[in-house]
Amino acid sequence: MSLLVVGSVALDGIETPFGKVDKTIGGSGTYISFSSSYFAPKVNLVAIVGYDFPKEALAMLNQHGIDTSGVQIKEDRKSFFWKGKYYHDMNSRDTLVTELNVLADFDPIIPEKYQDCEYLMLGNLAPKTQQTVINRLRKRPKLIMMDTMNFWISTALEDLLQTLQMVDILSINDEEARQLSAEYSLLKAAKKILTMGPKYLIIKKGEHGALLFHKDQIFFTPALPLEDVFDPTGAGDTFAGGFIGYLAQTEDISFENMKRAVVYASAMASFCVGKFGTEGLIGLSQEAILNRVREFVDLVQFEIVMA
């Protein structure tokens, strides 16, 4: 089933203890699209870039089966640019530069041929923009998932709370869950957030894994222990893309299948952090992905016989 991805497509500057890149392609829409392309039969991307966005990057997205005819190109503006620096523990980062550029007044136009989407993934964008996307779809998708970030919780809470009422799944990190709920315990935070609209909640904990909540059910998956984490940029978006891509591929939105989706999502995130920028997500084989999933099974599965 076709998946519609709306998010930023950007240029990133990244500095980690292991290296530095001045300008590489990034943005939530980019990571989500690459990651989901390994699963979803069809990925359609709505985004906006400027004149400085490399044509080869769009071609690379196309090579992964991603339709980029919904990516607006503003010939007189620059692309969204973000620059960040990570320290040794890779769990925290400093944002050094944020230049909104084309993103400042992004009007998400949905091409007619994208209207039939069954799955919608709203990457991190202004909550109002996320609402506009949902309102412009004539038929409500079967499943709507959204990401957001601390910035919108701080500056556009009312809009965000409205958007939350319109979606099925919210994906955020642990700090954002705490901020949104005003609860320190993630369990209490999840209970509160599940009353705000979404029926499912994913809390991403970076190298410490991810939690999926639905009613009274909880599922946890760790991040795969890796010898080297080069660059965590995009890991959360890659996770989201793998998750919704797997659901779109299997056309099964039961909680049991969402557990599997979380495992595939974690596997995709492990590819992301192993290289700089989007590099780890380019040209993966199905075999490589399955092997990574097998590593997860070995890592967490145990046999227990209980009375």
Place this chain on the structure above:
Amino acid sequence: MSLLVVGSVALDGIETPFGKVDKTIGGSGTYISFSSSYFAPKVNLVAIVGYDFPKEALAMLNQHGIDTSGVQIKEDRKSFFWKGKYYHDMNSRDTLVTELNVLADFDPIIPEKYQDCEYLMLGNLAPKTQQTVINRLRKRPKLIMMDTMNFWISTALEDLLQTLQMVDILSINDEEARQLSAEYSLLKAAKKILTMGPKYLIIKKGEHGALLFHKDQIFFTPALPLEDVFDPTGAGDTFAGGFIGYLAQTEDISFENMKRAVVYASAMASFCVGKFGTEGLIGLSQEAILNRVREFVDLVQFEIVMA
């Protein structure tokens, strides 16, 4: 099979955001003994206390089937006292007071009836003292597990490296693993530590779970998400006690069984942190423990069919 536990039996002062106790029983030997007593057929404890250690506490250990005839009582000295303060995230703490008292010149005397132990758990003590225990056992136990801490890595590294050569399993936390190996990646740290003597390594990550390493195998279990963590004191020792207690109960030291032991160990740790001091470990029913293990199974198990 009988388990010999050697560790500190102490008085603790604890302050967390949820409360404060001036003096409660604690120490690695205490937590390990209580936790393992739910599994191991016989738990024998070697430790030392002063005149101020409450007789009711020893009686409570006895009520849990723990033999305390190996606990030396120094009528002219005070018990080991530790006081610590936790902050909101509960992952870091400040040590406010450490009074070694009786522990300063602890000579671990092994009662004759403890000589037949098959399982030995060396709680956090001076590495030389841990060596003395092993050397005083006429028959090497089937399995020797030890814990240690940053203090010994900093101040008695040579002794510690000698002790590591004598044991089968080392249990430490993530920061200690990094300090001991001089590697930031826990995977690299584990590889290095497994060349130092122990065939098995457990790295405890507090609320982020625990990893078990053996050769090229890794097993991970999360900590159970809890609404309230009141006091993390002793959680690592409780984990260790549950782990080795389960092995002693099942008499199976295969890696597959160690995975189950890690799950039981995590379940026990979740009881520990839910109340102050040792309170959460007192008088648990087998049913309560099994229910906690079931929660773990629900939390992490998924079904996946792979080609």
